[in-house]
Amino acid sequence: MVLGFTGSNTSIARKGDIPNFPGHQRPKTAQKIRNVPFSPPYGLDLDETTSPLEAGLGWTVKFDKPDFIGHDALRCQRDKGVGRSLALVAFPDMDFVPAPGDAILADGRAVGKVTSADRGWHLRKSLALGYVEPAMAKPGTAVSVKRAADGAARQGIVGTAAPYDPDRKRARA
Numbered sequence: 787m788v789l790g791f792t793g794s795n796t797s798i799a800r801k802g803d804i805p806n807f808p809g810h811q812r813p814k815t816a817q818k819i820r821n822v823p824f825s826p827p828y829g830l831d832l833d834e835t836t837s838p839l840e841a842g843l844g845w846t847v848k849f850d851k852p853d854f855i856g857h858d859a860l861r862c863q864r865d866k867g868v869g870r871s872l873a874l875v876a877f878p879d880m881d882f883v884p885a886p887g888d889a890i891l892a893d894g895r896a897v898g899k900v901t902s903a904d905r906g907w908h909l910r911k912s913l914a915l916g917y918v919e920p921a922m923a924k925p926g927t928a929v930s931v932k933r934a935a936d937g938a939a940r941q942g943i944v945g946t947a948a949p950y951d952p953d954r955k956r957a958r959a
Contacts, residue, residue, distance in 0.1 A: 826872060830886075830902045831915050839863050840917065841872045870898065871923035875931060875942040877912040880905045882940040884914050884931045890922075891930045891939070897922045900931060914942070 826832050826841055837860060838846050847860055875890065883903050890898035898918030906913045914931060922929060927944040 826901075826915060831872060836917075837863055837868070840868045840870050868920055870917040871920045872901075872915060873898070873918050873923040874945045875900075875914045875916065875929060876906075876909075876945055877914075877931075877940055877942045880907075880910060880912050882931075882933075882938065883912045884933050884940075885935060888934055889932045890916050890918055891932060892922055892927070897929065918944070 832841055837856075838844055839860060840863075844864070849857075849861060849864070851857075883905060884900045885903065886899075886901055888900045888903075889896045890900060898916050900914045900916040902916075903912065903914035905911075916931075918929070923944060925945050928941060929944055930939050930941045932939040
């Protein structure tokens with residue numbers, strides 16, 4: 787049995803019981819589920835313009851494997867460095883939730899954009915994922931996010947691991 791999330795209710799289901807498992811989640815539910823464990827899904831935080839190295843998924847690339855599509859480009863990116871890195875921004879409370887495309891700033895300068903955001907109810911903080919300049923993707927870096935809709939801005943702290951269970955100790959218990 788596999789834990790399946792359907793709508794806002796949690797249910798136990800076999801893999802075949804849910805159409806297109808696990809993509810059957812409603813977008814908001816899927817977003818809340820993945821924001822806290824820091825697992826970027828395709829379509830929100832990953833797309834055809836994102837490399838696994840930029841998204842922090844370099845461990846999925848087997849460079850010792852013979853030629854595969856994108857091998858040379860990824861090897862070049864690995865050797866020269868990425869132009870952007872996926873980072874999590876945690877805000878001090880749940881009052882501020884940015885929208886995709888909102889600017890991530892450092893010292894008043896745009897250093898990236900939000901790809902997705904939502905409230906982390908268990909953490910009592912709003913969380914956003916976005917791509918930033920690699921120098922800004924260091925844990926503990928202070929950044930601010932400015933909402934395009936109303937111009938409101940809020941300071942947050944960058945992290946690169948899951949804020950709820952960064953060492954995955956609870957997941958393994």
